Amino acid sequence: MKEDILYHFNLNTGTLNFPAKFGDVKFVCVGGSPWRMKSFAEYIAGELGLAVPNAEYPNICESTDRYAMYKVGPVLSVSHGMGIPSISIMLHELIKLLYHARCTDVTIVRLGTSGGIGLHPGTVVITKQPMDATFLPRFEQVILGKSVVRSTELDGDLAEELLQCGKDLAEFDTVIANTMCTLDFYEGQARLDGAFCSYTEEDKQNYLAKAYAAGVRNIEMESSVFAAMCKLSNLRAAVVCVTLLDRQKGDQLSSSHDVLHSYQQRPQILVGHYIKKKLNASKKS
Amino acid sequence: MKEDILYHFNLNTGTLNFPAKFGDVKFVCVGGSPWRMKSFAEYIAGELGLAVPNAEYPNICESTDRYAMYKVGPVLSVSHGMGIPSISIMLHELIKLLYHARCTDVTIVRLGTSGGIGLHPGTVVITKQPMDATFLPRFEQVILGKSVVRSTELDGDLAEELLQCGKDLAEFDTVIANTMCTLDFYEGQARLDGAFCSYTEEDKQNYLAKAYAAGVRNIEMESSVFAAMCKLSNLRAAVVCVTLLDRQKGDQLSSSHDVLHSYQQRPQILVGHYIKKKLNASKKS
Numbered sequence: 001m002k003e004d005i006l007y008h009f010n011l012n013t014g015t016l017n018f019p020a021k022f023g024d025v026k027f028v029c030v031g032g033s034p035w036r037m038k039s040f041a042e043y044i045a046g047e048l049g050l051a052v053p054n055a056e057y058p059n060i061c062e063s064t065d066r067y068a069m070y071k072v073g074p075v076l077s078v079s080h081g082m083g084i085p086s087i088s089i090m091l092h093e094l095i096k097l098l099y100h101a102r103c104t105d106v107t108i109v110r111l112g113t114s115g116g117i118g119l120h121p122g123t124v125v126i127t128k129q130p131m132d133a134t135f136l137p138r139f140e141q142v143i144l145g146k147s148v149v150r151s152t153e154l155d156g157d158l159a160e161e162l163l164q165c166g167k168d169l170a171e172f173d174t175v176i177a178n179t180m181c182t183l184d185f186y187e188g189q190a191r192l193d194g195a196f197c198s199y200t201e202e203d204k205q206n207y208l209a210k211a212y213a214a215g216v217r218n219i220e221m222e223s224s225v226f227a228a229m230c231k232l233s234n235l236r237a238a239v240v241c242v243t244l245l246d247r248q249k250g251d252q253l254s255s256s257h258d259v260l261h262s263y264q265q266r267p268q269i270l271v272g273h274y275i276k277k278k279l280n281a282s283k284k285s
Numbered sequence: 286m287k288e289d290i291l292y293h294f295n296l297n298t299g300t301l302n303f304p305a306k307f308g309d310v311k312f313v314c315v316g317g318s319p320w321r322m323k324s325f326a327e328y329i330a331g332e333l334g335l336a337v338p339n340a341e342y343p344n345i346c347e348s349t350d351r352y353a354m355y356k357v358g359p360v361l362s363v364s365h366g367m368g369i370p371s372i373s374i375m376l377h378e379l380i381k382l383l384y385h386a387r388c389t390d391v392t393i394v395r396l397g398t399s400g401g402i403g404l405h406p407g408t409v410v411i412t413k414q415p416m417d418a419t420f421l422p423r424f425e426q427v428i429l430g431k432s433v434v435r436s437t438e439l440d441g442d443l444a445e446e447l448l449q450c451g452k453d454l455a456e457f458d459t460v461i462a463n464t465m466c467t468l469d470f471y472e473g474q475a476r477l478d479g480a481f482c483s484y485t486e487e488d489k490q491n492y493l494a495k496a497y498a499a500g501v502r503n504i505e506m507e508s509s510v511f512a513a514m515c516k517l518s519n520l521r522a523a524v525v526c527v528t529l530l531d532r533q534k535g536d537q538l539s540s541s542h543d544v545l546h547s548y549q550q551r552p553q554i555l556v557g558h559y560i561k562k563k564l565n566a567s568k569k570s
Contacts, residue, residue, distance in 0.1 A: 066367060083370025092479040186374070190429055199429055
């Protein structure tokens with residue numbers, strides 16, 4: 001029988017039999033696209049030796065098309081759509097799910113793509129701290145009509161462990177840096193190619209230079225609320241995004257489809273290596 | 286040959302052959318769910334007498350799973366995901382598409398679901414003006430690190446025409462009222478059932494009562510940026526959302542699946558009637 005877990009119109013996690021189904025979850029990987037999170041589930045099944053030939057991984061949230069969720073052993077792979085509001089709905093429901101399933105010692109990682117600043121395209125950025133569009137390390141939201149500011153602190157040890165995985169693999173550049181999180185992809189990220197643009201190339205470059213000076217090396221659209229909500233829930237959290245272009249050099253992607261595809265694999269290769277390493281270490285101990 | 290239109294990583298509308306494919310578009314209907322917008326495309330095909338037995342409507346944006354787009358004669362049906370950032374990416378790209386295709390006299394309607402305030406569930410709300418979470422009729426966004434405030438004015442005549450369609454149909458209650466647009470579904474809408482809640486039922490009721498006093502009768506998550514961007518582009522725009530529950534009475538849906546399904550059809554029935562009426566009138570003139 002199928003159960004709807006992630007659907008903000010009918011979620012009622014308390015009434016479902018979660019401990020049996022989800023109690024063993026130790027790693028949650030989230031990303032924007034349902035298709036990519038299905039692909040991650042297949043990848044991690046292979047990495048962990050849990051792959052079954054011709055297996056179809058069922059989407060646990062199949063009856064909603066708003067999110068997708070796959071479970072492979074101790075790993076959940078969940079899509080979150082685009083932007084802060086979309087990921088925030090998913091995280092509210094995921095955190096309730098983990099609570100009701102009595103999961104302990106859970107590590108959660110957002111895998112994504114981003115625009116880089118001053119990095120070679122294809123560099124993987126492990127976020128030190130998400131910053132808002134004014135380069136402050138905070139997430140501001142409105143609750144009951146009043147502004148509430150939350151910390152976007154992530155787990156520093158986890159970031160260092162992930163950086164070490166990048167060194168183990170030695171397949172691509174991996175750095176720890178600040179990430180700017182915006183509410184808009186075009187004007188909010190100083191792009192010149194949206195439907196509207198009220199500033200010049202020079203204004204754009206000045207803004208990106210200020211971001212660089214604040215330690216920002218990539219820009220995406222979900223990390224701040226992700227960090228804030230994980231911190232409030234005591235989840236060990238990290239953000240791992242590959243840069244697809246250098247925004248100081250342009251606004252549109254210029255790499256070939258194959259090159260972009262290989263870049264997009266990098267966060268999952270890094271995080272897959274991390275999960276395998278942790279599971280092997282826990283078997284030995 | 287398939288072309289990617291709505292995908293923020295590879296959009297380049299200027300290079301595609303748009304006039305031939307999209308020049309006849311007069312109505313654009315947008316909604317959160319790709320599944321529902323496919324269903325709307327099928328519905329409007331039937332209403333306009335354009336349905337072909339066993340026809341499959343191709344998703345024009347098939348190679349991205351972030352949005353879906355269907356075209357039925359002069360009507361585009363496009364999904365936008367959840368929340369302001371997600372719909373804003375789609376609208377930037379849609380507005381560029383309409384511009385390059387040299388479309389004129391286009392009407393755009395957002396069809397959606399919402400939480401009601403002081404209305405019977407199932408009431409259809411045609412938005413007078415979207416308001417932010419402090420009940421101001423504005424959309425604030427950050428551009429180059431600075432706050433920019435935009436008007437959320439919608440087309441008053443179009444709202445009245447849609448209200449008249451509700452009267453023509455006489456199948457369900459339809460009202461014109463203000464709509465509150467929030468960045469968060471749980472804490473941002475004073476829900477008590479999210480992963481976190483730092484306020485009481487009384488605080489929630491006080492907040493909803495203030496919204497009611499400001500003329501707000503429903504709450505959703507996309508209308509403010511939709512109104513602002515359509516106004517900047519001179520698109521005739523309306524927001525038509527059904528209320529699925531009365532938020533003063535609860536936070537979770539209590540109606541049966543069948544009842545909710547019938548509520549969800551109402552915006553498309555109303556807008557389908559409007560489109561048919563306009564097309565018939567233009568044939569006669």
